[in-house]
Amino acid sequence: MEKLAWIWTLTLTGLTWLIGDWNVSLSILVVFMILDFITGIIKGFMTNTVSSNTGFKGVMKKCMYFVALIVANMLDLLIGGVPVFRTMVAYYLIAIEGISVLENLEAMNVPLPQAIKEKFTSIKDENK
Known part of the structure; x- marks a missing residue:
């Protein structure tokens, strides 16, 4: 059991170094990712389009988000450790996940304030 604790500790320490300080x-990104996953599954059931293949692809895409964060953090380390690139990537991914959550909610006919929909739609349109 103690060996497992050491392995777990070393793994998390390595990931913390790769991703950078947790802030x-x-x-927020992790919360949005979880919300997107959950709302996507519920939407799939409600619209009779649930698919394990689609779910697996979604999970793999979210894993690649962390690869993007690692690359950004390495660039930050290269320029002196100021989290410029990682912050940009994190904010961009938060916007992408937020848009996806709102799209899932809309597909399930959940009423949303027009101002929120417009803001996320403008962010989405700017990134096309």
Whole structure:
């Protein structure tokens, strides 16, 4: 059991170094990723389009988000450790996940404030 604890500790330490310091933007990103996954599954059931293949692709895409964060953090380390690139990537991914959550909610006919829909739609349109 103690060996497993050491392995777990070393793994998390390595991941922390790769991703960088954990901050609010990363916490928000993880929450949005989880919300997107859950709302996507519920939407799939409600619209009779649930697919394990689609779900697997979604999980793999979210894993690649962390690869993007690692690349951005390495660039930050290269320029002196100021989290410029990682912050940009995290904010961009938060917007993408937020848009996806709102699209899932809309597909399930959940009423949303027009201002929120417009803001996320403008972000989405700017990134096309």
